Amino acid sequence: MAAPPIRHILISVLCQLTVSAVSETFKExxxxxxxxxxxxxxxxxxxxxxxxxxxxxxxxxTVEPAVGDKQATFIVAQKRNRPRVLFQDGGYSLTFSQLKKTDSGIYSVVIHSSDSPQPLTWKYRLHVYERLSKPEVTMGLYSNKNGTCITNLICSIQEGGEDVTYSWKTLDQAANESHDGPILPISWTLGENDMTFxxxxxxxxxxxxxxxxxARKLCEGGAADDSGFPLKLLCVLLLIPLCLLGVTMALLLSRLTKRRKDPVKSKSGEDIHQEIPNFYPCSAENTEYDTIPSTHKNPEEDPANTLYSTVQIPKMVENPHLSPRMPDTSKLCGYENII
Incomplete structure (x- = not known):
């Protein structure tokens, strides 16, 4: 058998290298x-x-294509991904839906074929992004001297801030200008045409x-805020000592009022103590009766001429807290003669 020509060998090698190079292409x-x-x-x-x-x-x-009467077999490794995976073109191309941020990464596919001595390989890098929200613009350091407003405008995104590029478009009556980057320096003088950013x-x-x-609204608002700031600060500084003075006057007034009320209460207490004597009336439980004979001696007792005397004995006061000036109850309790 004759050896194949060198030309055929070179063509075969070049074809294999071309297939290998194409299959290893990295797709974004x-x-x-x-x-x-x-x-x-x-x-x-x-x-x-x-x-x-x-x-x-x-x-x-994993996909096993249909062979003869055997239907194609599709196997998805993770159960949560099965509803999201769809195979097209007889199981060759793959569609991945309901993407999540965690789906970002490297995907590879290896095809085994009896027509190729080596498996075919493709690699993909998938980036899953959030949709951008509306940009917000804030004002940086501000200066307004001699009617010229100088400041920086800062553009930012609250959601979806990955791989974001910023640009500015300036509109006025003269010309339209553009600027790249999140920060835009501006300078506008009072009396000039308004500018829109x-x-x-x-x-x-x-x-x-x-x-x-x-620009007009931005600079006029900034000027108002800049001029009003010292006035607000001055008002706050004046209000603080006034509040302290009011608190001090309230405390002094409270102490003076308290001092005036204390002597009145003391004097009132003494008067009440003197006006209420510790006097206990004689009790009727200690009443005793005795018979005093008449000075006229009659052989027979005359009930009509009998004298009765009532003696009242006061109870002994045992309260140690009574005033020492308590009146003598024995003197108040006299003798009552009943005829």
Missing amino acids: LVGAIGGSVTFSLDFTVQQVDSIAWTFNETNFA ICMARNPISSNSSSPIH
Whole structure:
């Protein structure tokens, strides 16, 4: 058997190198949160034995194409991804839907074919982004001297701030200008034509613009705030000592009022103590009766001439807290003669 010509050998080697170089091409894909992305496959081999997909070097999905009467088999490794994966073109291309931020990463696919001595490989890098919210514009350091307003406008994004680029568009009657970057320095003099500034933010999947900013309104508002600041500060500084003086006067007035009330209460207490004597009336329980005979001696007792005397004996006071000036109850309790 004659050896194949060298020309055929070189052509075969070049074809294999070309297929290998094409199969190793790295593709960039972008997707939005909640959206979908398709990993497309483009190859010329006729016979496909199996297709294996990986995500960050872990098993993602496996496909066995239909052979004869045998239907194609699709296996998704993780159960949560099964409703999100769809195979197209007979199981060759893969569509991934309901994207999440965590789906970003490296996806690889390896195709085994009996028509190719080596497996075919494709790699993809997927970036999942958030859609940009409306940019917000804030004012930086401000200066207003001799009617000239000088400041910086700062553009920022609250949501979806990954891989964002900023640009400014300046509109006036003379010309339209643009500026790149999140910070725009401006200078506007009172009496000039009004200028309008718009910030535009972009990422690989979306773009959004801020509300228009007018130089006249911005500088006039800043001037009012700048001139009003010392007046507000002065009012606060004057209000503090007035408040302290009011508190001090209230405390002094409270002490004077208290001192005036104390002697009145003391004197009133003494008067009440003197006006209420510790006097206890004689008790009727100690009443005793005795019979005093008449000075006229009659042989027979005359009931009509009998004298009765009532003696009242006061109770002994045992209260140690009574005033020592308590009147003598024995003197108050006299003798009552009943005839």
